Amino acid sequence: MEDTVRAFEEGNAEAIAFVGETLGPLFLQDPKTGDAGAALQALADLEVVAAAAEWPFAEEAEVLSDLGLMKEGLAPGIDNEDLVWEYRRLFIGPGPKPMPPWGSVYLDRECVVFGTSTLALRAWMREQGIERLADDKTPEDHLGLMLVLMAWIARNRPEVLDDYLRLHLLTWSEHFLDGLAKAAQHPFYEGLARLTNASLEGIRRDRALEVVYPRFYR
Template identity: 30%
Template sequence: MLDGMMAQKTFKPAGENVLALIELRAYAYDVLRRTFASEPSQEYLVLMKDTIDQFPFSSESEYILKGIEAVKKSLDQLDPSVGISKDVSEELLWDYTRMFIGPDQLVAPPWESAYANEDKLLFQKETLAVREAYLKYLFLPVQFQQEADDHIGLELDFMYQLCLILYEKMKSGDLSYAEVLEDQKSFLQQHLLTWVDRFGKDVVNNSATDFYKGMTNILTGYLSLDQRAIEELLAI
């Protein structure tokens, strides 16, 4: 069915508007993966302070707008000469560690499988399904077999990497771009969207900082919008 549809399309590069949309999607996933994949560095926090207003599609989502305001509030102690204050940096680092790393029981476990079973066990069937999706594109996490593949940061990174692949295919007129879009659509529906709302509620209810509450609102708001963006690209 898909092959037949592709055969009817004209083999030509995508227009500037389409490529711009893909670039915006890649930018959004890049920001989100950096936010949830690792502890906040000074450089990252300064960058967020300077650029959070530019997060894509903010006018289309109350969640994103609400998140941006919360992030700005959290980072308003910026000193242009030295960057984010030490107190703010340490507060955000502790908030990230307490929620996502431990050593105590995590209030917002950042793994899909933790939300798929009552015991919150990791490396379950959900993890293997995510790994299978990664391997199709030879996407291998740096800490393979040490960090569960279904970590929120890794799942967002995968969507980011697929955006980069998609951009090059559409720019060159490679019709296999449709398969990449279908894989993004499936991954979003079968993985990220099945648990991010619950993860987001855990973060919002337990975070000690407006920063992570805000970034989580941006995350949930953006993923809902990205479904529509993918459908629009598939309709081209």
């Protein structure tokens, strides 16, 4: 019985890691200058119906729609200027970003980067002995970094995964991703936001997590 439970937990953790590793870099990497070219090409070549049937946690119909949007957005090419400029409009600037990808922008009263929620995540990581997975120039609560960290924790520190999700990621991810889906002017990023949101909500349900949602200041 214990072996069965352990195998189930390992399979669940692997599925969570898959979600984080697949989606996280797409929020972090510029399609033209970043390292996501192989991932973008794989999505462009994807058999959407087959992939939707295998995608974990989210409902198949939702995944089918979201992956369809992403593939539609990649049809002109993975380095198409519309895709590149939409990424930069959403996540880089220099103009005002419609939905900045950092949690503290929504959770901190001052709506600032490196706010109190960022410091709380940093302190939690330090308490758990978890090191940053990237350089120290990007706040730890960037949605892309947090998805990649979710994958790392699922594989390496599964005993603290629920606390990470409940206290740090799921508190703001739905708010951000809902807004991002509405703000996106390109099907790839609308689909990415929707698929990420559906996947994280599915993980929350699967793990029966009770999340206390804070006040959002933006």
